[in-house]
Amino acid sequence: MKILSKIYTFLVFFFLYIPIFVLIIFSFNESKSTSVFTGFSFDWYLALLEQEDILNALKTTLILAVGSSVISTVFGTAAAVGIDSLRKGWLRSATMGVTNIPMMNPEIVTGFSMMLLFVFASKLLGISDSMGFGTLMIAHITFELPYVILNVLPKLRQTDRNLAEAAQDLGCRPVQAFFKVVLPSIKPGIITGMIMAFTLSLDDFIISYFTNGREFQTLPTIIYSMTKKRVTPVIYSLSTLIFFSILLLLILTNLIQYLNEKKQNKTSD
């Protein structure tokens, strides 16, 4: 039984990783071939550096991800506090229902419907070329908000309601009480929400594709247009870099989490 499950685990992870390993290996290929490895080189990484549109897209993607995740975290945390203080009733259920829509709706419908809104709004306002960074930002904030809210809400629910009262009891104004006492206790939820928002923004293709106005490229949309054309190993080197950045990010966040847990265990001994 043990051996069987080990073999099975190996096979599943082999399936998950074989394409990625192939891609990494061939990013160092000397020739243009995507099936035969002819020799080791950094050519495709150097080629990547010369592609100005990719570097621009990278810049856009990062600005977009940082901006939208910060905004949606602040906005979403405030909304979560608001929702949490709502009494059970139609307004609360309605708000929760609306919050779930962008998560449940297929991304293509979300993207397409926002595109319709932006097209209509620009016609109404008489702007010819309305789609761009602004619409991308709005779209990203909109689909990130539910993830922030759904990460913060459970933490708020776990927080002892008396905590804010205790702070007020000891001389804090209500707003001070929130920042001094409630915020630290929901911080883990806020951070998780923000990381999720950030990675979702980095990774998003479909919604960006419909709301970027075809001119304003993010990294995923530029990958899309590259793969539409001829196969070029530049994609390999780009993907390899992305892979290692994500790996680094994941290991870092897990390490931080692990160290935090360890620290907490230590103090409780």
Next chain:
Amino acid sequence: MENNIIIDLKNISVAFGDNQVLKNLNLYIRDGEFITLLGPSGCGKTTTLRIIAGFTAPDEGQVYFEGKLINNVPPYKRHVNTVFQRYALFSHLNVYENVAFGLRNKRMKEKEIRETVKQMLELVNLKGFERRHINSLSGGQQQRVAIARALAVNPRVLLLDEPLGALDLKLRKDMQNELKNIQQRLGITFIYVTHDQEEALSMSDTIVVMNNGIIQQIGTPKDIYNEPKNAFVADFIGESNIVDGIMRDDFVVDFSGHRFDCLDKGFAKDEAVDVVVRPEDVDVVPLEKGMLKGTVTSVVFKGVHYEMIVDIGGFKWMIQSTDEQQEGDKIGLYIEPDAIHIMKKSEYSGMFGDYSSFSEEYDELSNAEEPEEADGEEG
């Protein structure tokens, strides 16, 4: 004890939705006393406490602090501090910072803060715990931090909301003594909320028994135990046999088919009353010498005494006696005049004091669902 009234609640009414939690409550509290609000879950005791703290605004009525109306004074400006039911400690701060929290809000100098925190931790026997993390403390230690934190800001009145509810029995007893000592040493007013009658009896100067948002009786522990005002109070505090009786005259009462001498007077002739007899006040005597005669239906050994249920003309009495009886024995019962307490009929008449459905498990179950009152507001 001085007679200065520190807190005065006048005609307080509160409703959460359809639920009328407090009904026209009037209560004054003297400076320096240890007063306990006692009652079952949902009786309004926690709400009363929250009104004094300022977390709940009464729908009607006035709250006075030293004669000044404080209805509109927010909690952070009141000279009243709270020890919360589940402590509500700030787990992101260590013990020192928790105790210093209120002092920092007062913008006290760092040196004074250090001095006060040290004093407070000594007061609650937590010397040397300054750097400890909240989550690394036991329940009892957390409780002490909560008390130190509230006392650090030097309140005139300390509100305690079932503070010992989460502790085990042994620890509870120790903390009861300690709290009483702290209160006497500091000489400030303690308003204590609990559903545990034993706790209330052993700690308080004054007990306020509440049920359904109404004060049933206010008095010293002795008064409450010996002279309960109605069947609810008699039943809630200790064990009681409560039977229907008729007051034939001053000092003469009929119940269970027998005429008894008693010490109560001032009732109308032939007035129907509730008669309370505590289980420990009934003497078991040979059948022929008994004023009342009954059959023992169950006997439980309790250590100091035997607790038995005795059927007297269909009504089940609880009797505590050091002599062992057998189930099915016919025994006589003797009741001294000072063991009989007469109460006016009330809405609670006939609801309590019959042990025909008595089981201890049942008693414990109804206690277990207790400490949820604070959440009543959300629902």
Next chain:
Amino acid sequence: MNKSTSLKTKLLNSPYIVWSALFVIAPLIFVVYYSFTDIDGNFTFENVLSLTAYTDTIIRSVWFGVVSTIICLVIAYPIAYIMAHSKAASQRTMMIMVMLPMWMNFLIRTYCWMVLLQDTGIINTFLGKLGISPVHMINTPGAVILGMVYDFLPFMILPIYSVMTKLDPSIVEAAQDLGCNRFAVLRKCVIPLSMPGVISGITMVFVPSVSTFYISQKLGGGSFELIGDVIERLYLTPNQNNVGAALSMFLMILILICMAIMNKFSNSSEEGMVI
């Protein structure tokens, strides 16, 4: 105090409600509006009726979605079970390993498979070295489904795994105590109790696979167009937004129906998601 709480509630909620109304509700209203109007804004049923032309596409999308969801479930359930019963340290590592491909863009992952499966691709080159004649794999329904399974498998593993780690081990012990053997424990306890994870995994795989585009363009060579591909094509073609809106509306309703059916099965009342 009570009164100020309600003011605070309003202050914190109204901006979010306004935002949601503008950017979540309004776009959906526009989908419905565009579905029933022509380019000049006149009311028409034409867009909705024109959907009949895509019957094959719709059936194919649902079919591919169902098949890839089932395959994902079959692969994911045992691996989630194995993960949940591993040591804490290896659980953490395996979690990262499952999540890592998930955070890689699906465009890249799909592209990888295209390279692998091509007639002159790596797999065939490898097979050739072993003396096996090349196998035609790209541009088949199997390749499209493989792409979907590969892209969405982590979405199935994670929710099931997360429910399984929360199962109280004493439940399994209790079942054994009451006379269940290993297989019976699995059938009577573990599987029913992990259903919430399975349900959420199914939705998380089915929704993207039924609505995906790109995968079938790259791995199906354009011969197996899916609903998502049609919506994209209509978006790129000028003046076709109204038909696109109608198809989007149809897709939304289709998924709502599927989720309603799933909810019937799960009859759970929890708020929010499993992950």
